[in-house]
Amino acid sequence: MLTEEDHKLLKLIAEDCRLTPVELSIQTGLTSEYIKNRIIDWEKEKVIVGYRPMINWARTGEEKVSALIEVRVLPQRGYGFDRIAKRLQKFPEIKALLLMSGGYDLSLLIEGKTMQDVALFVAEKLAPLEHIQSTATHFVLRRYKQDGVELMGEEETIQRLVVSP
């Protein structure tokens, strides 16, 4: 369980992982030494699993196709869904892999350069796998929001008075 201070620190890192331990120290009141050690611990414990920018690829003009795939799987005795999930997570085309409740079992987010890439991956790699019963592919048409960030439209300009009591 995180302490309140660690929670605040982790939240700040999650918002902007470019902040240095000194900058984090100024904003949290914790010492930079403590912060350095804490980050090392979290990296070891896989609490922090990476530091990546969030890129809105649609703005780069680069072709990129994403699809959400609903997969029904036959669970294996003694392993449930974990064994097939372990195998699936190795595919670099699969960017996210989630076990779902409801009408299907696994939800996959696939990325490829073209629709053909995605279709081929599903037809040739995914569907033929043992224990996979069926797949349903839904192509992403547009991203409006990603990881909590609104991607559509211009930034809201807030008109505050320049000086107020």
Place this chain on the structure above:
Amino acid sequence: MKRYLASHVASLPPSGIRKFFDLVATMKDVISLGVGEPDFVTPWTVRESGIFSLEQGQTMYTSNAGLLELREELSHHLTCSLGLSYDPMNEILITAGASEAVDLVMRAVLNPGDVVLVPDPSYVSYAPCAILAGASVRYVPTHAKEDFRLRVENLNQVYTPKVKLLVLSYPNNPTGAIMHREDLVPIADFAAKHDLLVLADDIYSDLTYDGRHVSFASLPGMHDRTLFVSGFSKSYAMTGWRIGYVAGHSDLISGLTKIHQYTMLCAPIMGQIAALEALRSASEAKADMVIAYDRRRRLMVHGFQQMGLDCFEPLGAFYVFPDISKTNLSSEAFAEELLKEEKVAVVPGTAFGPSGEGYIRCSYAYSTEQLQEALIRISHFVKRRLSKV
């Protein structure tokens, strides 16, 4: 046409902030740290409830006191958050912002010749509202060396038997000072000894960074002696909705309601519905804002200390109040020259009372990037000034 103005209005000095606002308005590319309102937009769930209320056609007057549902929720909220107990039927009045509540209190309780004690420095409207109500004001100085807390010794120095009302505004705008329970107890004794009424403006009570706010009204015997004023503007980033409230003894609230019903009638219904939603669902958004303010607060205090200026550590609200006296400039001169030379707008401490001389108020209700840029510019200015001293 000035001859038509009533003499007590004509003689009222214009706000020190207004003068500065006019100056800033003539300039371009200014980074302003002069704003006394959150930079956050009202949480979406709250905005959405306002939109939905319009879709449903809720565009009518409410009762003078405000929607009963809101008063009931507020009563519950005040009990849970501050340990206060107010009957929603007759001890809470919803107003058009806490500013209206301050004005109502002054007009409802003051007679001509009464004296109001106002901590100095503090928010700009207490003294003018008291004067407009026919009373006069005595400032009670507070000092950085005492963490800008109100002390009984200072109250005793300005007390006269004509004092009827004491204003308490903690967490304080502009200093960011707070009052702990042990600071409030002697004030309560002072109020009881002199049979004073207390206007406790707790508008920043949710924005504290050193434990939970203690409300003066929660002290033993102070419930009936206090008119508790607060609102949704600062806690929930709802400044433009204009929803505040005042809570107190039913005899006093009914007096305030008389003025409110003839002048305002009721607070805007859309704002009241949104405020109800804020109480029900925006506590997490509020907590996130407090975390963000706390980071910026540390950034600002560190920034001013790095410049070699003394900066009292504020524990509430969203302002820092650094001491600029080392530069040998008055507060007003500092603010004006900083604006002209580095295009950063801050508010001179004197806009908040005579004890603000030697200080400037910087709001940190801005993004970290803006604050960092402002600190760089201010540090250039301070460096130049200190080298001349």
